[in-house]
Amino acid sequence: MGTTIKAVAFDLDGTLINSAKGLAQAVDQTLETMGYDAVGFDQVSVWIGHGAINLIETALQHIDAETGMQRFEEGFALFTKYYTEIVKQGSEVYPGVYETLEGLSAEGYHLALITNKPSRFLPTLLEELKMAHYFELVLGADDVVKRKPHPTPIFLTLGTLGLLPEELLFVGDSRNDIESAKSAGVRTVGVTYGYNFGRSVTEENPTFVIDEMIDLLQIVRQ
Numbered sequence: 001m002g003t004t005i006k007a008v009a010f011d012l013d014g015t016l017i018n019s020a021k022g023l024a025q026a027v028d029q030t031l032e033t034m035g036y037d038a039v040g041f042d043q044v045s046v047w048i049g050h051g052a053i054n055l056i057e058t059a060l061q062h063i064d065a066e067t068g069m070q071r072f073e074e075g076f077a078l079f080t081k082y083y084t085e086i087v088k089q090g091s092e093v094y095p096g097v098y099e100t101l102e103g104l105s106a107e108g109y110h111l112a113l114i115t116n117k118p119s120r121f122l123p124t125l126l127e128e129l130k131m132a133h134y135f136e137l138v139l140g141a142d143d144v145v146k147r148k149p150h151p152t153p154i155f156l157t158l159g160t161l162g163l164l165p166e167e168l169l170f171v172g173d174s175r176n177d178i179e180s181a182k183s184a185g186v187r188t189v190g191v192t193y194g195y196n197f198g199r200s201v202t203e204e205n206p207t208f209v210i211d212e213m214i215d216l217l218q219i220v221r222q
Helices: 020-033 041-047 052-063 068-086 097-106 119-128 152-161 175-183 213-220
Strands: 007-010 110-114 137-139 168-172 187-191 208-210
Touching: 007 152, 020 041, 020 052, 020 068, 041 052, 052 068, 068 119, 097 110, 097 213, 110 152, 137 152, 152 168, 152 175, 168 175, 168 213, 175 187, 187 213, 208 213
Parallel strands: 007 110, 007 168, 110 137, 168 187, 187 208
Antiparallel strands: none
């Protein structure tokens, strides 16, 4: 595969970093400030993947099906405040990520990041995690007209980096990632340790499946 792949794009949450702890804490703080009960880590981790707006919408509908959504603006503002305060300490890099990014970069592959996380959180987070310098392109939720699972972010990546679909490999942990890339004609790598709404990523039929990020190096070198 090494002769055709020129670039690798990655999802962020559940793929490069485990951010569930921080997201769950911010959601619970938001709900408690609004006078609701916290829902806890296990519940929030199943909701991760569609972006912050959807996360808060889902939480409010879950906790108060009748009137929760009437307080969305309040809830989203609170979540943004709390998550901004905790985004770094609530995010840990998965094993093998730095080694994989370093290896791909050293071998000349173009690297991109495509996430549904709000764009405002990305510059500081990536700098503090010491991985910003690896990516030629970073696309957050606010940088595209349509987010994953729509193929728009993948098409934008292909166009920006000047690539054909067969020259890009997309790595993610969820249905949104796999569907987005497949719709754009791009091969996919599913990581088994992520979230994927409580389902196994193998159910999404990615082109390749890996249990550890470092295994990606073997795939691109084939």
